[in-house]
Amino acid sequence: MSLKSQFVAAAAAAVLAGSAFAGGADKILVRDQYARVSSPAAKAGAAFMQIVNQTDADDRLIGVRSDAAARVQLHTHKESDDGVMKMMHVEDGFAIAGGGTLMLKRGGDHVMFMGLTRALNHGDAVTLTLVFEKAGEVEVEVPVDLERKAGGHGSHSN
Template sequence: MSLKSVFLVAAAAAALVGSAFADGAHKFMVHDQYARVSSPIAKAGAAFMAITNQTHADDRLIDVRSDVAARVQLHTHKEGDDGVMKMMHVEEGFAIAEGDTHMLKRGGDHIMFMGLNQALNHGDVVKVTLVFENAGEIEIEVPVDLERKAEGHGSHSN
């Protein structure tokens, strides 16, 4: 097998794994991404993933965009004064220190799709743009996985 063939096979394999990298000097790796809805007629959904800062500087995920919904926001769960967990928009975004991995996971930080423009069916792919304060934009594809169990998301930590 030629070196060019090896490179093409390696590139194809990397694409199938589902990781995404930002171009240029600032690199982020996004992996283990998936989206869910609670039912086929849901008007909201969420996306989860691991985001690794492979740059040489701290950065912050400050925004997220997608055409799949009327509003797309960075969200988290916080316990209210009454002890009930509530979802809330995180306007300041999520800090991701140099070399760290930040998990967007169920019951924690996540991407929220509100006012879905279409049904999200198992196997669909959602295009999402992550916006970083310093590194700029990364476009990723997020597969819809309605069968995934919460504990199956991985064992990474913030």
């Protein structure tokens, strides 16, 4: 393979690594995905991303799977009656309007890893299978980025 062909192949791989098209290729686009943990000894972590519904029909993200943790769930933050923010499992999943975008972000809706099966180190990748009510399953590679700052993805806060 020529140097030029290798460069083109590497560039194409980099573009594909930043987006997910498996399964619902013409229906769902996942971009700007990344995962974080709080420390090297962490037993939990989270993943964040933008999920674009490329159809005119409403859909719903109803589940998520990964071998990176014993349990992987869709979570959100909600303010309790005493003003304290609490994280909670969202059993019904998240609606995504036709043509709309779901933001999974810090301090809001996100993917939660509980009981990590391995350390998530900066530069690693985690494979997630996102399950949609209509679009089916979409597999996405999520890079572990422990250096991501606020503002690099929607309206994240540290």
